[in-house]
Amino acid sequence: MRLIAAALAALLVATPALAQDWPGRDPIRIIVCAPGGSTVDLTARLWADAIKEQIGGHAIITEPRAGAGGMIGAEAAARARPDGQTLLVCFPGSFTMIPHLRSNLPIDPLNDLRPVALLAIAPFVFAADARVARTLPEFLAKARAPGSDLSYASVGPGSLAHLGMELFKLRTGVRLEHVPYRGSPEAMTDLLGGRIAAFITLLSAVQGHIAEGKVAALFVTGESRMGALPEVPTAREAGLPDLSVVTWHGLFVPRATPEPVVQRIAAAVAAARGSAALREGLARAGSDLPHHGPAEAEAHIRAESETWRGVIQAAGITVQ
Incomplete structure (x- = not known):
């Protein structure tokens, strides 16, 4: 405890100097690898405001x-000057999925960019048509029954919803048949209509339907239960200890960025x-505030x- 207190005290003392320590005087550019108005963009803006107060x-x-x-x-950030003035806020797909799905990428994301921190993290909900099952054992029994033809939705081949269900x-x-959709609204329409049996998705897409009893939350895919669904077990509690499906937004810099610069940004x-x-902004978006620094984020x-x-x-799985 003394070491933690000392570290926190040192950080508080050092905070006023962060403005002078930032790599340069030019405006800091945060490239967001998603459209304006998206949850990734919201995360980037929330963090930009919070960091601005510190520098x-x-x-x-x-x-x-x-x-x-x-x-x-990601490519624009990887090719930027490695001076700490250009950062990237991006989601998992570019780093943990696309490199295994596509060849001839313009960059090698994991080796051309370096994580500085995870900025937000959110688990998923395993949502099932309540007419099919209300518990995981019931769903598994239906799926394993002779002649079962249950199907699941995703928001496209190679998406986290797709890979999470394959896991x-x-x-x-x-055995479950994969039915890809363009987005969550279309998938939810068919889940509610009984045309698909299950969908791994974010809480925001299904919370209202769970409250109405139309959709059953069989488990959540993070390490702990959700505050909004305190009665719903985690995958581990439900008997699936090796199933973790979370989305995150990370902060990255070009891999060649000098270590002192990376550490100043991390501070x-x-x-x-x-x-x-x-914290309040992330909570409203359904995300948790992680505490991953450069080493933890990279691992x-x-x-x-x-x-x-x-x-x-x-x-x-292949993607065209």
Whole structure:
């Protein structure tokens, strides 16, 4: 406890100097690998405001660069000058899935970009048509029954909803047909209409339907239960200890960024975590505030990349 207190005290003392320590005087550019108005963009803006408070109001500009599964923004950040003035906020697909699904990428995301922190993290809900099952054992029994033709939705081949359900199939041995959709609204329409049996998705897409009893939340895919669904078990509690499906938004810099610069940015991020506005904004978006620094973020992302590589190979998933 003394060491933790000392570290926190040192950080608080150092915070006023972060403005002088930031790599340069030019405006900081945060490239966002998703459209303006998206949850990734919201995360980037919330963090930009919180960091700005820690570095004396230094100008921070967010720049949405969406497309190609996040690769357009990721490439722009990877090719930027490695001076700490250009950062990237991006989601898992560009780092842990697309490299295993597509060849001839313009960059190698895991090796051309370096994680500085995870900024937000959100688990998923395993949502089932309540007419099919209200518990995981009931769902598994239906899926394993002779002649079962249950299907599940995703928001497209190679998406986290797709790979998460394929991981579920590998862990349980059940057979389910994959039905891809353009987005969550279309998938939810068919889940409610009884045309599909299950969908791994974010809480925001299903919370109202769960409250109405039309959809059953069989488990959540994070390490702990959700505050909004306190009665719903985690995958581990439900008997699936090796099933974790979370989405996150990470902060990255070009891999060649000097270590002292990376650590100064990480210090500003660590100080910004104390912002009440940041915590409240993330909570409203259904995200948790993680405490991953550069080393922890890198380890998390590389481990997740290996998990999805295995799932993609085992399931024989390809994307055109």
